[in-house]
Amino acid sequence: MAGSDLYTGSLELLILKALSWGPRxxxxxxxxxxxxTEEVLRIQEGALYPALHRLQRNGMLREEWGVxxxxxxxxxxxLTAAGCCRLRAETARWHQYRTVMETALGATGx
Amino acid sequence: MAGSDLYTGSLELLILKALSWGPRxxxxxxxxxxxxTEEVLRIQEGALYPALHRLQRNGMLREEWGVxxxxxxxxxxxLTAAGCCRLRAETARWHQYRTVMETALGATGx
DNA sequence: GGCAATACCTTGTTGAATGAGGTATTACTG
DNA sequence: CAGTAATACCTCATTCAACAAGGTATTGCC
Numbered sequence: 001m002a003g004s005d006l007y008t009g010s011l012e013l014l015i016l017k018a019l020s021w022g023p024r025x026x027x028x029x030x031x032x033x034x035x036x037t038e039e040v041l042r043i044q045e046g047a048l049y050p051a052l053h054r055l056q057r058n059g060m061l062r063e064e065w066g067v068x069x070x071x072x073x074x075x076x077x078x079l080t081a082a083g084c085c086r087l088r089a090e091t092a093r094w095h096q097y098r099t100v101m102e103t104a105l106g107a108t109g110x
Numbered sequence: 111m112a113g114s115d116l117y118t119g120s121l122e123l124l125i126l127k128a129l130s131w132g133p134r135x136x137x138x139x140x141x142x143x144x145x146x147t148e149e150v151l152r153i154q155e156g157a158l159y160p161a162l163h164r165l166q167r168n169g170m171l172r173e174e175w176g177v178x179x180x181x182x183x184x185x186x187x188x189l190t191a192a193g194c195c196r197l198r199a200e201t202a203r204w205h206q207y208r209t210v211m212e213t214a215l216g217a218t219g220x
Numbered sequence: 221g222g223c224a225a226t227a228c229c230t231t232g233t234t235g236a237a238t239g240a241g242g243t244a245t246t247a248c249t250g
Numbered sequence: 251c252a253g254t255a256a257t258a259c260c261t262c263a264t265t266c267a268a269c270a271a272g273g274t275a276t277t278g279c280c
Contacts, residue, residue, distance in 0.1 A: 007207060008118030008236075008267055014214060021219045027227045036217050037210035047268050049229065054267090072276065074227065091215060097117060098208055100147035104124060105201060107146050109131045118236055118267075137258045157237050159260065164236090182245065184258065 011043065011051055013094055016060065016079065016087040023066070025074035026052050052077060060086050121153065121161055123204055126170065126189065126197040133176070135184035136162050162187060170196050 018029045029052070030043045055061045060083035068074045079087065128139045139162070140153045165171045170193035178184045189197065 005119065006268070007120055009115065010117055010211065011267080014211075017214055017217075025227075031226095032220065033214065036214045036220060040206060040210045044269060045227095045229080046231090046270070046272095050267080068227085070226080070277070072227070094211065094215070096150060098211075100150045101120065101124075101204065101208075104127060104143065104146045105204070107127075110142065110146060116237070121236080135258075141257095154238060155258095155260080156239065156241095156262090160236080178258085180246070180257075182258070 006041065006043075006047070010094070011047060012055065013087070013090040014041070014043075015048075015051055015055065016083060016090060019061070019077055019079050019083070020087060023064075023076040023078040025066075025068065025076050027074075029077070055083070059083075116151065116153075116157070120204070121157060122165065123197070123200040124151070124153075125158075125161055125165065126193060126200060129171070129187055129189050129193070130197060133174075133186040133188040135176075135178065135186050137184075139187070165193070169193075 014033050015029055018024060018032045024032070026049060030045070030048050034042050052061065056063055056077070059080055061077045062080050063075055063077050066074055066076045124143050125139055128134060128142045134142070136159060140155070140158050144152050162171065166173055166187070169190055171187045172190050173185055173187050176184055176186045
């Protein structure tokens with residue numbers, strides 16, 4: 001592991017969350033994650049783009065070409081209804097996971 | 111995913127933590143995780159034993175045969191100095207990860 | 221002109237976890 | 251006493267997310 005590695009399975013949640021305020025293009029999703037985590041999580045492009053394609057293939061995202069603020073052609077991703085649903089489910093899963101991990105790490109024997 | 115799936119990479123931390131109060135045998139490690147997480151995390155034996163062997167191979171654990179309370183021969187695992195160190199590091203990593211995830215999930219746009 | 225940042229992509233490889241199989245012993249229950 | 255569950259260990263094949271490292275092209279800056 002290389003220090004800032006992901007816990008495998010948590011990237012999907014981050015991507016869905018990044019898109020929860022409206023469409024964003026892939027690169028911006030990566031930037032959002034990097035920025036909101038203050039550089040702690042830097043998503044490799046080799047993880048980011050395949051994940052986006054996967055989510056789209058599974059009907060969680062819809063893609064449409066658009067133009068960025070800088071005038072460049074970009075592929076914008078948008079949550080579908082199923083994507084919203086998945087975001088809620090994954091968020092709940094994270095919270096539950098976090099809770100039991102805290103319990104385990106806070107345990108004093110047993 | 112099957113509901114109680116692990117975020118890949120977090121099992122190691124759970125195992126190290128399970129052994130932080132003294133030697134335990136493999137099966138007991140799995141039981142401890144299942145119990146302290148109230149059945150939320152049920153570690154597959156196909157994940158548990160290879161993980162123990164891996165940790166041992168990397169010098170995090172020392173193994174020695176012993177006898178359980180029930181009189182059965184068991185393989186007890188014990189943290190090495192390096193294992194204690196790793197436990198601290200992995201715990202810190204988890205806390206940092208948790209913090210940035212909470213920040214991201216609690217973000218209100220951006 | 222050159223370099224960084226933006227914006228997209230693919231391919232090969234790794235390796236943790238899943239799923240399913242196996243052995244053997246101990247303890248309970250009808 | 252047969253059958254089953256729990257204990258306690260193991261391995262193997264498979265999967266698939268992430269890593270690492272490569273690529274293209276455009277925009278903006280010094």
